[in-house]
Amino acid sequence: AKPVIGFLxxxxxxxPMAINLHKAGYVLKGFDVVPAAVQxxxxxxxxxxxxGAEAAVDVDIVLTMFPSGKHxxxxxxxxxxxxxxPNTLFLECSTIDVSQAREAAALAVEAGHRSxxxxxSGGVVGAEAGTLTFMLGAQGExxxxxxxxxxxxxxxxxxxxxxxAGQAAKVCNNMLLGISMIGAAEAxxxxxxxxxxxxxxxxxxxSASGQCWAVTTNCPVPGPVPASPANRDYQPGFxxxxxxxxxxxxxxxxxxxxxxxQLGSLAAALYRKFSEEGNSGTDFSGIINAIRDGSL
Ligand code: NAD
Numbered sequence: 001a002k003p004v005i006g007f008l009x010x011x012x013x014x015x016p017m018a019i020n021l022h023k024a025g026y027v028l029k030g031f032d033v034v035p036a037a038v039q040x041x042x043x044x045x046x047x048x049x050x051x052g053a054e055a056a057v058d059v060d061i062v063l064t065m066f067p068s069g070k071h072x073x074x075x076x077x078x079x080x081x082x083x084x085x086p087n088t089l090f091l092e093c094s095t096i097d098v099s100q101a102r103e104a105a106a107l108a109v110e111a112g113h114r115s116x117x118x119x120x121s122g123g124v125v126g127a128e129a130g131t132l133t134f135m136l137g138a139q140g141e142x143x144x145x146x147x148x149x150x151x152x153x154x155x156x157x158x159x160x161x162x163x164x165a166g167q168a169a170k171v172c173n174n175m176l177l178g179i180s181m182i183g184a185a186e187a188x189x190x191x192x193x194x195x196x197x198x199x200x201x202x203x204x205x206x207s208a209s210g211q212c213w214a215v216t217t218n219c220p221v222p223g224p225v226p227a228s229p230a231n232r233d234y235q236p237g238f239x240x241x242x243x244x245x246x247x248x249x250x251x252x253x254x255x256x257x258x259x260x261x262q263l264g265s266l267a268a269a270l271y272r273k274f275s276e277e278g279n280s281g282t283d284f285s286g287i288i289n290a291i292r293d294g295s296l
Contacts (some may be wrong), residue, residue, distance in 0.1 A: 016128040027047065072100065117166040220286075237284070
């Protein structure tokens with residue numbers, strides 16, 4: 001029989017993920033603190049429960065998809081861990097601080113449960129299509145069970161190591177993404193001022209050593225990559241507020257590990273400023289406009 005899954009946090013990412021599990025035949029106990037999210041889940045045919053605690057009662061897996069680590073730790077401490085039967089698998093899919101992920105795992109294990117961190121990349125589009133990438137921090141003996149569930153929501157699952165390793169991989173990747181987008185934007189603005197056409201610079205970078213996802217998939221100028229957010233007035237895509245959040249987690253990890261990563265720290269500061277100055281809902285490639293007008 002398929003495991004029964006308590007699914008908490010049915011927001012932008014969680015709801016389409018829950019829908020994919022529901023379609024694959026899993027019985028869910030869905031819960032969100034926002035009534036409209038519960039309603040949307042019910043409309044999709046998903047069974048819901050009245051409280052967060054109930055979502056953990058008599059299930060095999062508790063899956064959380066919350067905004068931040070504080071939400072996760074509070075829910076674990078206040079009701080999830082005590083409501084679940086022994087040996088329940090706590091599958092934590094939110095993007096949270098590495099140290100919080102390790103704390104969550106330790107709390108779960110201490111309470112007699114099993115734990116894994118499985119943050120995702122791929123955004124709402126990937127959640128809807130079931131093509132997310134999961135970065136997994138888990139014990140080897142739980143891998144098969146975890147993979148069989150994640151397979152219905154993602155197309156790639158990378159086992160990165162033990163507790164916290166999934167979050168660690170995610171924070172490193174997104175730090176590089178933030179840095180490379182700023183670099184791509186600076187290169188295009190400099191190119192403009194040197195009289196280069198966007199297409200000409202794109203043709204060179206995309207086949208030369210500056211090649212990167214920020215240019216070839218999410219190109220910050222309109223034209224060369226028709227599907228990039230720059231072609232629709234920088235509607236996300238990946239919103240600047242989320243990049244600012246992820247870079248905040250990177251800053252915290254840099255501090256915890258006493259790592260001198262000057263570009264990562266600077267990218268965090270620039271995205272925080274960009275997001276706070278009215279661009280939180282803009283695609284993160286929109287930072288090119290702030291670079292062009294010198295407002296950062
Ligand atoms: P969201 O805010 O849309 O959804 C989070 C949901 O959790 C909300 O509906 C909220 O009401 C609910 N919630 C909060 N506390 C709760 C509780 N105690 N019990 C039940 N429900 C609770 O956020 P999202 O965009 O779906 O992102 C979720 C996570 O995934 C975040 O950590 C985010 O960083 C990460 N993520 C997001 C994207 C993206 O493109 N949106 C991509 C990759 C990763």
